[in-house]
Amino acid sequence: MIRSLMTNPKISHRPTICYRSIQPSDLEMLEQIHSDVFPIRYESEFFQNVVNGRDIVSWAAVDRSRPDGQSDELIGFVTARIVLAKDSEIADFFRYDSSKEDQTLVYILTLGVVAAYRNVGIATALINEVIKYASRIPACRAVYLHVISYNNPAIDLYKKMSFKCVRRLNGFYLIDAQHYDSYLFVYYVNGSRSPCSPLELVTVVVSCMKTGLKSVAAKLMKNEEKTVKWPKCKETRGLISTQNKRMIKTECSGCEYV
Numbered sequence: 001m002i003r004s005l006m007t008n009p010k011i012s013h014r015p016t017i018c019y020r021s022i023q024p025s026d027l028e029m030l031e032q033i034h035s036d037v038f039p040i041r042y043e044s045e046f047f048q049n050v051v052n053g054r055d056i057v058s059w060a061a062v063d064r065s066r067p068d069g070q071s072d073e074l075i076g077f078v079t080a081r082i083v084l085a086k087d088s089e090i091a092d093f094f095r096y097d098s099s100k101e102d103q104t105l106v107y108i109l110t111l112g113v114v115a116a117y118r119n120v121g122i123a124t125a126l127i128n129e130v131i132k133y134a135s136r137i138p139a140c141r142a143v144y145l146h147v148i149s150y151n152n153p154a155i156d157l158y159k160k161m162s163f164k165c166v167r168r169l170n171g172f173y174l175i176d177a178q179h180y181d182s183y184l185f186v187y188y189v190n191g192s193r194s195p196c197s198p199l200e201l202v203t204v205v206v207s208c209m210k211t212g213l214k215s216v217a218a219k220l221m222k223n224e225e226k227t228v229k230w231p232k233c234k235e236t237r238g239l240i241s242t243q244n245k246r247m248i249k250t251e252c253s254g255c256e257y258v
């Protein structure tokens, strides 16, 4: 796939971005960009696994119009791994069917674009490749990732791409002896979805209120009790498990980064 872009002021030519898989000849550049854009150091085994496609799928962005023999040099990348849903930390964030042992997820490991090529849609295109890939795996239920809590460009990107923030993890990252929180973002594929969408929550609340009102009205009509107590919302308690209550606090609040 080749996409021509409007001229980026930081680039002296009109770029033509192409996406391909990462290969062994990308090793040096891959390591270089990782060390330039991430505060975390990755082991060389990770890079070896990426370039050799060992348990890791990856896409590279290159600029075919780049002069000086750089037309096949990485300017962006995304790496991901398939994980079994039952072994993942997010099984409770989608309608996981425990009878289907083979359900999978795609976990985005790293995503980066070199500074001169940012804000022209390269990361969006790379993530779309991952989503397309995940969607083609019938057993795959979602794409997910962690992002450090202060990385606003990445957070904006995931929100714009309709990823859902489902959890904040305190002290998830340890960088230079300091702990940082992370957000967990999920993109549902193949008809999968969160067990507690905002719409479902509204439906449950409305239904609960209706039940309550009906019950109050019935009691008033029958004049059974002189003092009417607000009825307990059994329906809500029945439908929303403790697990889902946590969801309401995190996901259904719109996850406005508490």
Ligand SMILES: CC(C)(COP(=O)(O)OP(=O)(O)OC[C@H]1O[C@@H](n2cnc3c(N)ncnc32)[C@H](O)[C@@H]1OP(=O)(O)O)[C@@H](O)C(=O)NCCC(=O)NCCS
Pocket: 037, 038, 111, 112, 113, 114, 117, 118, 119, 120, 121, 122, 123, 124, 125, 146, 147, 148, 151, 152, 153, 154, 156, 157, 158, 160
């Ligand atoms: C995050 C990153 C991958 C984005 O790459 P990119 O190619 O510039 O992203 P895109 O051009 O596809 O951006 C699409 C959206 O991302 C968001 N975004 C990108 N850069 C942004 C910035 N500097 N500030 C705020 N939002 C930004 C916006 O929502 C943007 O949409 P818009 O252009 O309509 O405003 C890039 O900034 C990067 O490599 N950062 C360092 C590594 C990193 O943080 N990786 C993610 C780790 S989880």
